[in-house]
Structure formats: structure tokens, C-alpha cells
Amino acid sequence: MKIALLGNGAIAKLVAQFCAERPAKYQVAAALGLPSDTASVGAHPLVATLPELLAHKPDLVVEAAGHGAVKAHGAAVLRAGFNLIIVSTGSLADQALWDEIKAAAENSTAQVKLPAGALPGVDSLAAGKLAGIDRVELKSSKPPKAWSGTPAEKTHDLSKITTPTVIFSGNAREAALAFPKNANVAATAALAGIGFEKTRVTLVADPNVTQNVHRLEADGGFGSLRLEISANPSPDNPKTSHMAALSIMRLLEHETAAIVI
Ligand SMILES: NC(=O)c1ccc[n+]([C@@H]2O[C@H](COP(=O)([O-])OP(=O)(O)OC[C@H]3O[C@@H](n4cnc5c(N)ncnc54)[C@H](O)[C@@H]3O)[C@@H](O)[C@H]2O)c1
Structure with missing residues (x-):
């Protein structure tokens, strides 16, 4: 193709x-x-x-x-x-x-x-939605320097953060619009699940992590979901998780494979 x-x-x-x-x-x-x-x-x-x-x-x-x-x-x-x-x-x-x-x-x-990008559990959210979902919460933790060039720079001295620090708390729409290069995952959670307003998002500058860590929680008629991914950065862009490209490749495979999962 x-x-x-x-x-x-x-x-x-x-x-x-x-x-x-x-x-x-x-x-x-x-x-x-x-x-x-x-x-x-x-x-x-x-x-x-x-x-x-x-x-x-x-x-x-x-x-x-x-x-x-x-x-x-x-x-x-x-x-x-x-x-x-x-x-x-x-x-x-x-x-x-x-x-x-x-x-x-x-x-x-x-x-x-x-594509799912770096978000775990998109399939579970999208399927679970069919039975009704009451709550979706996403917590994304990245090393402090990964938040450079974002509104977090105005509220925090990123170079001085020594303990996990919440730099944003709100809904997925606010997160995605304020952090366009860092909160695509929040938008994907909203789109797969219960929408931008109802999806709660916390963004954390964490000096103890070297990867991008996304923890997803959801509760609904399907049951409960607790998932966490520690995603490696992309070789050429530390703000981008390698999973972003991998998830596109998966969609390309869906276009050509005889058996799709
Ligand atoms: N869904 C996810 O989980 C997820 C994860 C990471 C990144 N992303 C998105 O992927 C995007 C690309 O990531 P990347 O690491 O490849 O970024 P990058 O900065 O390495 O590359 C972006 C490229 O797009 C080009 N570009 C920018 N604006 C353009 C425009 N208006 N028209 C044409 N080209 C344009 C740039 O010149 C550059 O070549 C990010 O900006 C982000 O929005 C999504």
C-alpha cells in the first residue's frame, strides 16, 4: 500500500x-x-x-x-x-x-x-464503554526536563524539582490543549472512553522516572481497569514515546494482515 x-x-x-x-x-x-x-x-x-x-x-x-x-x-x-x-x-x-x-x-x-499511541488499554476502554464507564483517570509522569517548553515552566522551576510534583490537574480537554506535545495520551483516553470533560488527568514532573509513565484507571459496567506503562522515549525525540510510532505501525499492519488483533 x-x-x-x-x-x-x-x-x-x-x-x-x-x-x-x-x-x-x-x-x-x-x-x-x-x-x-x-x-x-x-x-x-x-x-x-x-x-x-x-x-x-x-x-x-x-x-x-x-x-x-x-x-x-x-x-x-x-x-x-x-x-x-x-x-x-x-x-x-x-x-x-x-x-x-x-x-x-x-x-x-x-x-x-x-492509534493508541503510548496509552495502555485503549481496547479495554473502547469495549468497556459499551457497558457504560463511570470513571476514567490518567496520571502521566515524566522527568522534569520533559516538561520544558510547556506551561509547567511558568509555574515551576523544573531544574529544582527533587520530588514528584503535580504540574497539572484537570480534565482531558484542558490537558490536551495546554500541553499539545505532552498530553496526546490524555486525549486518546478521552476519545476511547467517556470524553474530554469527564476524563480526569494529572500530569507529574517526577525526578525518579527516566521513562514516560502513564497510569490508567477506569471503572464501569465491565469491571475495573488498572494499567501502567513505562514507555521508552523515541530515539530522536525524548518528548515522544517510542510507542507512538509502534502504534502507527500496528495500524499499518491492520491494513494488510490476514488476521487482525
Ligand atoms: N498519540 C500519542 O501518544 C503521541 C505521542 C507522541 C507524539 N504524538 C504527536 O506526534 C507529533 C509528532 O511527533 P514527533 O516526535 O515525530 O515530532 P518531531 O518534532 O520530531 O517531528 C514533527 C515533524 O512535523 C513537521 N511539521 C510540524 N508542523 C507541520 C505542519 N503544519 N505541516 C507539515 N509538517 C509539519 C515538522 O517540521 C517535523 O518534521 C507530536 O507533535 C505529537 O502531537 C502523539
């Missing part, structure tokens, strides 16, 4: 490698980056505009670029009839963007596919 990438960074590089290792199944036709992206992270060409990307007539467009790219290109990709994987799920906390993306998908033949 022919894949087009939105983005030319850490996740795009891993997805391109995955495809290059399986040339009989996947070919990356091209990637759209920012003007600052001068060299491609793979063997595929970089293009400068969405029409150039879609001219390759991909079977699937994979967004791995950030909230701005979903806003700039997501609906246009769908309106043109191309299926779209969105890994920057936090962008969908923007109600206007959600409405636009949903309408674009509903009014075309295209489908939006959301």
Missing part, C-alpha cells in the same frame, strides 16, 4: 524505516514537512504543499507532525477522500477542529484512524 506522511520528524522516520523494511507491503510515496525541513528522514521525497502530497494518490495518509498540521491539513485530506491516521490526537480537543474533521470524514468515503 502507498503511504503519504504528514511530518518529517522522529515518528515519520520510524514509520518510514518500518515501511522500507517491508517493501512488498508498504511504499512511502512522499512526506509533507515545514520549510525548515530540508532533508527527508527517509528515501522518499519531501514536498512543500498538500496538493503535491495527495497527487501521489496514497492509500493512506499518516499524520505525524503535530496539532498545527492536523488543523492545517486534516479536513482537506479527508474531503479529498484519503484515509487518515491522526497521531496528534490532542488536536481533537479543539471542538471546532473535531467538528470539522468529523464532518469531513462523514461526508466523504474516507475514515479517520486513531
Whole structure:
């Protein structure tokens, strides 16, 4: 299958490698980056505009670029009839963007596919929802320096944190919008489960962790869920868990495998 990438960074590089290792199944036709992206992270060409990307007539467009790219290109990709994987799920906390993306998908033949990213238990949340879920809570702990460049810098001196410190507590919509590069997992929990307002989120700067640790709790008609993942960072971007790229690869496997799980 022919894949087009939105983005030319850490996740795009891993997805391109995955495809290059399986040339009989996947070919990356091209990637759209920012003007600052001068060299491609793979063997595929970089293009400068969405029409150039879609001219390759991909079977699937994979967004791995950030909230701005979903806003700039997501609906246009769908309106043109191309299926779209969105890994920057936090962008969908923007109600206007959600409405636009949903309408674009509903009014075309295209489908939006959301990968689990670094969130454990998406399958359990989405299935459990069918029996009613009363409570979903997510606690995401990362090393203090992983919160640099976020609103946490304004409220805390990250270099002086010596004990686990709560830097945000609120709902998933607030978390996803305030921490666009660090709280996609919160948005994915909301989308799989009981929505942005009801999903409670705590973000922690923890000097005792070296990985991104996400603890998910949920209770409902299905029973109770307690899951924790200690996710390794992506080789080229410490803010991104390696699981983000792996979960995209899993969706690519779903497109081609005879047996899907
Ligand atoms: N769902 C999850 O669990 C999860 C986890 C980690 C990251 N993410 C999302 O994935 C995104 C990409 O992660 P990464 O580690 O590859 O980031 P990165 O910074 O390494 O790469 C981002 C790439 O996208 C390009 N880009 C940015 N804005 C663009 C735009 N408007 N149009 C086209 N290209 C654009 C950049 O130039 C860069 O090449 C993150 O911003 C985050 O939103 C999701």
C-alpha cells in the first residue's frame, strides 16, 4: 500500500524505516514537512504543499507532525477522500477542529484512524464503554526536563524539582490543549472512553522516572481497569514515546494482515 506522511520528524522516520523494511507491503510515496525541513528522514521525497502530497494518490495518509498540521491539513485530506491516521490526537480537543474533521470524514468515503499511541488499554476502554464507564483517570509522569517548553515552566522551576510534583490537574480537554506535545495520551483516553470533560488527568514532573509513565484507571459496567506503562522515549525525540510510532505501525499492519488483533 502507498503511504503519504504528514511530518518529517522522529515518528515519520520510524514509520518510514518500518515501511522500507517491508517493501512488498508498504511504499512511502512522499512526506509533507515545514520549510525548515530540508532533508527527508527517509528515501522518499519531501514536498512543500498538500496538493503535491495527495497527487501521489496514497492509500493512506499518516499524520505525524503535530496539532498545527492536523488543523492545517486534516479536513482537506479527508474531503479529498484519503484515509487518515491522526497521531496528534490532542488536536481533537479543539471542538471546532473535531467538528470539522468529523464532518469531513462523514461526508466523504474516507475514515479517520486513531492509534493508541503510548496509552495502555485503549481496547479495554473502547469495549468497556459499551457497558457504560463511570470513571476514567490518567496520571502521566515524566522527568522534569520533559516538561520544558510547556506551561509547567511558568509555574515551576523544573531544574529544582527533587520530588514528584503535580504540574497539572484537570480534565482531558484542558490537558490536551495546554500541553499539545505532552498530553496526546490524555486525549486518546478521552476519545476511547467517556470524553474530554469527564476524563480526569494529572500530569507529574517526577525526578525518579527516566521513562514516560502513564497510569490508567477506569471503572464501569465491565469491571475495573488498572494499567501502567513505562514507555521508552523515541530515539530522536525524548518528548515522544517510542510507542507512538509502534502504534502507527500496528495500524499499518491492520491494513494488510490476514488476521487482525
Ligand atoms: N498519540 C500519542 O501518544 C503521541 C505521542 C507522541 C507524539 N504524538 C504527536 O506526534 C507529533 C509528532 O511527533 P514527533 O516526535 O515525530 O515530532 P518531531 O518534532 O520530531 O517531528 C514533527 C515533524 O512535523 C513537521 N511539521 C510540524 N508542523 C507541520 C505542519 N503544519 N505541516 C507539515 N509538517 C509539519 C515538522 O517540521 C517535523 O518534521 C507530536 O507533535 C505529537 O502531537 C502523539
